[in-house]
Amino acid sequence: MRGQEARDQAERKAIMATLAQSSVDDIARLWSEAGLPSEAELLRGPETGLVTVRGRIGGGGAPFNVGEATVTRATVRLPSGQVGHCYALGRDKRKARLAAIADALWQEPAHRETVETRLVAPLRAALVEARDRRRAETAATKVDFFTMVRGED
Amino acid sequence: MYVAVKGGEAAIANAHRLLADRRRGDRSVPTLRLDQIVEQLALGVDRVMSEGSLYDRELAALAIVQARGDMIEAIFLVRAYRTTLPRFGYTKAVDTGTMLVERRVSATYKDLPGGQVLGPTFDYTHRLLDPELAAGGDVAEPLQRESEAEAMPRVSAILAREGLIEPDGEMPQDHIPGDITREPLEFPMARDIRLQALSRGDEGFLLALGYSTQRGYARNHPFVGEVRIGEVDLELEVPELPFAVPLGTVRVTECQMVNQFKGSAKAPPQFTRGYGLVFGQSERKAMAMALCDRALRASELGEDVVAAAQDEEFVISHSDNVQATGFVEHLKLPHYVDFQAELDLVRRMRAEHEARENPAKVEEKREAAE
Numbered sequence: 001m002r003g004q005e006a007r008d009q010a011e012r013k014a015i016m017a018t019l020a021q022s023s024v025d026d027i028a029r030l031w032s033e034a035g036l037p038s039e040a041e042l043l044r045g046p047e048t049g050l051v052t053v054r055g056r057i058g059g060g061g062a063p064f065n066v067g068e069a070t071v072t073r074a075t076v077r078l079p080s081g082q083v084g085h086c087y088a089l090g091r092d093k094r095k096a097r098l099a100a101i102a103d104a105l106w107q108e109p110a111h112r113e114t115v116e117t118r119l120v121a122p123l124r125a126a127l128v129e130a131r132d133r134r135r136a137e138t139a140a141t142k143v144d145f146f147t148m149v150r151g152e153d
Numbered sequence: 154m155y156v157a158v159k160g161g162e163a164a165i166a167n168a169h170r171l172l173a174d175r176r177r178g179d180r181s182v183p184t185l186r187l188d189q190i191v192e193q194l195a196l197g198v199d200r201v202m203s204e205g206s207l208y209d210r211e212l213a214a215l216a217i218v219q220a221r222g223d224m225i226e227a228i229f230l231v232r233a234y235r236t237t238l239p240r241f242g243y244t245k246a247v248d249t250g251t252m253l254v255e256r257r258v259s260a261t262y263k264d265l266p267g268g269q270v271l272g273p274t275f276d277y278t279h280r281l282l283d284p285e286l287a288a289g290g291d292v293a294e295p296l297q298r299e300s301e302a303e304a305m306p307r308v309s310a311i312l313a314r315e316g317l318i319e320p321d322g323e324m325p326q327d328h329i330p331g332d333i334t335r336e337p338l339e340f341p342m343a344r345d346i347r348l349q350a351l352s353r354g355d356e357g358f359l360l361a362l363g364y365s366t367q368r369g370y371a372r373n374h375p376f377v378g379e380v381r382i383g384e385v386d387l388e389l390e391v392p393e394l395p396f397a398v399p400l401g402t403v404r405v406t407e408c409q410m411v412n413q414f415k416g417s418a419k420a421p422p423q424f425t426r427g428y429g430l431v432f433g434q435s436e437r438k439a440m441a442m443a444l445c446d447r448a449l450r451a452s453e454l455g456e457d458v459v460a461a462a463q464d465e466e467f468v469i470s471h472s473d474n475v476q477a478t479g480f481v482e483h484l485k486l487p488h489y490v491d492f493q494a495e496l497d498l499v500r501r502m503r504a505e506h507e508a509r510e511n512p513a514k515v516e517e518k519r520e521a522a523e
Contacts, residue, residue, distance in 0.1 A: 051240070057322030065334075140297055
């Protein structure tokens with residue numbers, strides 16, 4: 001049971017990460033294609049605020065504050081009573097609301113699979129593709145050193 | 154006596170209307186869209202985010218347009234906007250070791266794990282203006298190369314194995330990172346607070362100071378151990394969730410400057426380090442920050458403080474371009490009463506001076522007047 005709980009938390013976190021990085025247009029398009037319900041009561045927000053980004057001295061030392069970033073958050077309650085949250089960089093309130101509903105829906109057994117397969121999986125595939133493309137483009141600029149042999153023998 | 158003077162409302166309103174017109178410019182030229190600025194003036198956007206100390210590309214682009222491309226004015230606008238938002242908290246410290254790297258070069262090791270990856274750099278370009286860009290021609294897609302996901306440990310880890318480099322900067326166990334947005338600056342300050350100030354500091358000011366250390370004012374023999382640019386994940390601890398909530402990714406530039414150090418009463422001979430970490434792709438700024446960070450550690454390392462770049466109060470008090478521009482530019486606002494007082498004073502001093510230097514002439518003048 002404890003293992004299952006940890007897996008569920010990891011999966012929920014991964015879904016929140018995917019939604020936070022995806023555009024609202026992609027989320028909304030897949031949402032209507034999947035026929036997911038979007039009825040929910042807003043308990044908080046959507047509201048935009050700041051988080052202070054921290055780094056570490058020397059990369060791995062003591063933390064220090066680098067600067068702020070805009071974040072928008074929302075908390076919703078489904079008609080069933082299930083509560084969902086979203087925090088995402090940027091100022092997109094529509095996205096925060098939808099992502100919070102997705103978080104709530106995912107916690108309901110009746111909707112979990114639809115959220116995973118019809119919404120999150122395609123978003124994740126697009127993010128992975130973009131990341132792989134970026135990585136491959138970067139890799140093409142890697143320096144291959146070769147040694148010049150000078151003189152004889 | 155203080156005399157309040159009113160007036161100028163109509164002139165101010167009309168001036169702002171004129172500003173809006175000049176900002177728009179020739180109406181036959183299409184209006185700039187924010188996404189064009191975000192995509193095509195990306196490094197300008199990054200500078201506004203870094204010195205405005207707010208990671209939000211669209212807001213930085215808006216600020217650039219509103220400021221007609223005046224970067225310090227744009228940074229000012231962003232700083233002002235920041236103050237209108239509530240703060241949700243402090244993120245977990247980013248891990249640059251797991252960055253999705255877009256560029257990574259080292260000037261100290263040719264073959265290091267992950268290799269030298271140039272990325273989208275101006276280095277090795279010929280700095281010749283490109284007429285084709287003016288004509289707006291098509292641009293080729295970048296090449297791709299299959300790559301195994303290879304870890305790119307920070308270069309400091311390599312030198313650390315030999316024990317020849319100082320560790321990443323540590324603070325005492327119970328130290329809470331200082332925050333210059335919450336508490337006023339106090340000197341001397343801890344390194345974490347200094348780094349926060351440097352990260353939002355003016356690029357030109359830090360560049361000039363970094364340059365001064367290379368030219369011999371607080372020489373500290375720097376090498377770029379590593380510069381890396383790429384995206385890192387942000388996470389925030391919140392009470393309503395049992396795990397740190399992922400917020401998305403931000404692009405940062407990190408510079409590990411490695412400095413020769415011959416040792417002092419406080420530390421043995423070894424390589425010391427300066428550190429730079431800034432928002433966006435801002436390599437020059439991250440390098441300048443690292444040079445200044447190292448120079449400012451003079452007292453900590455037992456070095457003589459002999460140059461401007463080592464003077465913490467001087468550097469940190471003058472690194473913020475919003476404060477600097479505020480104080481310099483306020484000089485152009487009405488100082489009529491101040492100046493009237495000065496004028497009276499100078500007139501009186503001048504009369505006294507003339508009376509001392511040339512009493513006969515003053516007497517003559519007086520008589521003529523009578």
